[in-house]
Amino acid sequence: xxxxxxxxxxxxxxxxxxxxxxxxxxxxxxxxxxxxxxxxxxxxxxxxxxxxxxxxxxxxxxxxxxxxxxxxxxxxxxxxxxxxxxxxxxxxxxxxxxxxxxxxxxxxxxxxxxxxxxxxxxxxxxxxxxxxxxxxxxxxxxxxxxxxxxxxxxxxxxxxxxxxxxxxxxxxxxxxxxxxxxxxxxxxxxxxxxxxxxxxxxxxxxxxxxxxxxxxxxxxxxxxxxxxxxxxxxxxxxxxxxxxxxxxxxxxxxxxxxxxxxxxxxxxxxxxxxxxxxxxxxxxxxxxxxxxxxxxxxxxxxxxxxxxxxxxxxxxxxxxxxxxxxxxxxxxxxxxxxxxxxxxxxxxxxxxxxxxxxxxxxxxxxxxxxxxxxxxxxxxxxxxxxxxxxxxxxxxxxxxxxxxxxxxxxxxxxxxxxxxxxxxxxxxxxxxxxxxxxxxxxxxxxxxxxxxxxxxxxxxxxxxxxxxxxxxxxxxxxxxxxxxxxxxxxxxxxxxxxxxxxxxxxxxxx
Numbered sequence: 001x002x003x004x005x006x007x008x009x010x011x012x013x014x015x016x017x018x019x020x021x022x023x024x025x026x027x028x029x030x031x032x033x034x035x036x037x038x039x040x041x042x043x044x045x046x047x048x049x050x051x052x053x054x055x056x057x058x059x060x061x062x063x064x065x066x067x068x069x070x071x072x073x074x075x076x077x078x079x080x081x082x083x084x085x086x087x088x089x090x091x092x093x094x095x096x097x098x099x100x101x102x103x104x105x106x107x108x109x110x111x112x113x114x115x116x117x118x119x120x121x122x123x124x125x126x127x128x129x130x131x132x133x134x135x136x137x138x139x140x141x142x143x144x145x146x147x148x149x150x151x152x153x154x155x156x157x158x159x160x161x162x163x164x165x166x167x168x169x170x171x172x173x174x175x176x177x178x179x180x181x182x183x184x185x186x187x188x189x190x191x192x193x194x195x196x197x198x199x200x201x202x203x204x205x206x207x208x209x210x211x212x213x214x215x216x217x218x219x220x221x222x223x224x225x226x227x228x229x230x231x232x233x234x235x236x237x238x239x240x241x242x243x244x245x246x247x248x249x250x251x252x253x254x255x256x257x258x259x260x261x262x263x264x265x266x267x268x269x270x271x272x273x274x275x276x277x278x279x280x281x282x283x284x285x286x287x288x289x290x291x292x293x294x295x296x297x298x299x300x301x302x303x304x305x306x307x308x309x310x311x312x313x314x315x316x317x318x319x320x321x322x323x324x325x326x327x328x329x330x331x332x333x334x335x336x337x338x339x340x341x342x343x344x345x346x347x348x349x350x351x352x353x354x355x356x357x358x359x360x361x362x363x364x365x366x367x368x369x370x371x372x373x374x375x376x377x378x379x380x381x382x383x384x385x386x387x388x389x390x391x392x393x394x395x396x397x398x399x400x401x402x403x404x405x406x407x408x409x410x411x412x413x414x415x416x417x418x419x420x421x422x423x424x425x426x427x428x429x430x431x432x433x434x435x436x437x438x439x440x441x442x443x444x445x446x447x448x449x450x451x452x453x454x455x456x457x458x459x460x461x462x463x464x465x466x467x468x469x470x471x472x473x474x475x476x477x478x479x480x481x482x483x484x485x486x487x488x489x490x491x492x493x494x495x496x497x498x499x500x501x502x503x504x505x506x507x508x509x510x
Contacts, residue, residue: 324446
């Protein structure tokens with residue numbers, strides 16, 4: 001494989017949870033095969049990726065072969081606020097406008113791939129596009145190459161997401177619980193696990209008109225790459241393979257290599273423990289301060305709380321969560337953002353929390369409240385962190401389980417409800433505190449669930465043991481010792497071999 005002469009073009013969807021795994025995949029492909037990689041997106045997303053690459057000093061030597069190229073995009077043409085090119089800080093009501101706007105990138109993307117083909121004297125080895133950009137298949141065919149769909153989520157969550165949007169089974173049954181095409185009959189889904197947009201979809205609504213054609217077109221790809229580990233979710237992988245009837249290559253986890261090393265995360269000196277700002281964002285509290293705070297606490301005693309890059313909860317839920325955290329007596333780090341009814345760029349108001357809450361937590365050292373962004377990788381990797389209260393976004397799940405940490409689930413949208421179901425029912429590493437924004441929670445329930453997971457003995461102990469086993473399998477998947485390859489290393493090699501075999505067989509234009 002003469003990788004250095006080959007070119008791969010990548011097209012991520014316009015959301016942070018998609019951009020960062022694409023960058024991780026680009027680095028892995030470039031490092032292993034020497035390919036030239038071009039990641040294509042809109043100007044502000046390219047700027048975001050450029051910042052993330054500049055701050056990742058470990059990968060700086062690779063960056064000369066990873067290129068970023070812009071596609072023209074004017075948010076106001078699509079009913080979006082000025083300078084809006086991804087989901088960050090976008091009101092939920094306007095998400096569908098952003099999704100629909102992504103189809104306008106087809107023509108400029110086709111022109112760009114054609115230019116690359118002329119410049120290189122041959123088509124790219126492949127296009128790797130997000131599953132939400134099914135139109136990239138048409139571009140690949142017209143340019144004489146193949147498109148490979150990349151799902152930045154796991155196999156189980158992806159299979160559920162695709163099947164739900166394609167079949168809308170909850171509309172057919174009218175029941176609270178229902179079977180899902182592709183899944184065993186014993187694996188029943190509940191209406192509360194669906195985001196309200198999907199719950200209300202009828203096939204003619206704006207969300208259906210976007211997802212149904214795009215996902216269907218992605219099923220026409222050469223194959224699918226999946227950001228998971230084969231040993232971690234065998235049922236999900238089996239369902240996804242049978243549902244898509246395509247090759248599935250599990251090439252995860254796409255997280256920084258330092259997260260997968262076995263060296264202690266609590267060695268003296270915080271500098272050696274900084275993983276790097278791989279998301280391109282400045283945290284509200286420095287990694288050094290977080291590490292110093294964690295050093296004060298005993299092993300596996302700290303709960304980390306975060307709802308991801310674009311989620312928050314309601315004011316009443318935030319109040320109950322704060323009171324439950326305080327009453328539990330457990331030390332915690334909470335990455336907090338304004339409640340959902342507020343502009344996420346606004347300053348945080350003290351009235352959204354119990355009176356004097358932050359001051360008490362600082363004084364007693366029970367809690368560290370971090371506004372906006374927290375250095376999540378460093379927190380999860382520290383020996384004092386014992387569990388993660390999470391929205392069950394897939395990147396957060398992989399980061400948590402890679403460290404052998406159990407999860408308290410609070411899914412809020414997208415495929416998070418199905419991820420939470422996977423973690424509870426198939427893997428056994430999670431308890432769900434609640435679901436969504438409509439639920440009412442009490443401080444007593446928060447306290448009870450935290451104690452179940454964090455205290456010794458009982459169900460929490462079983463979850464910790466299983467999470468540790470999953471952590472081992474995640475790390476093993478990317479190890480290579482001579483001819484012995486971890487499953488994810490073997491999968492990415494098999495993927496590239498399949499591309500070359502197809503090119504040599506002259507099948508690219510078919």
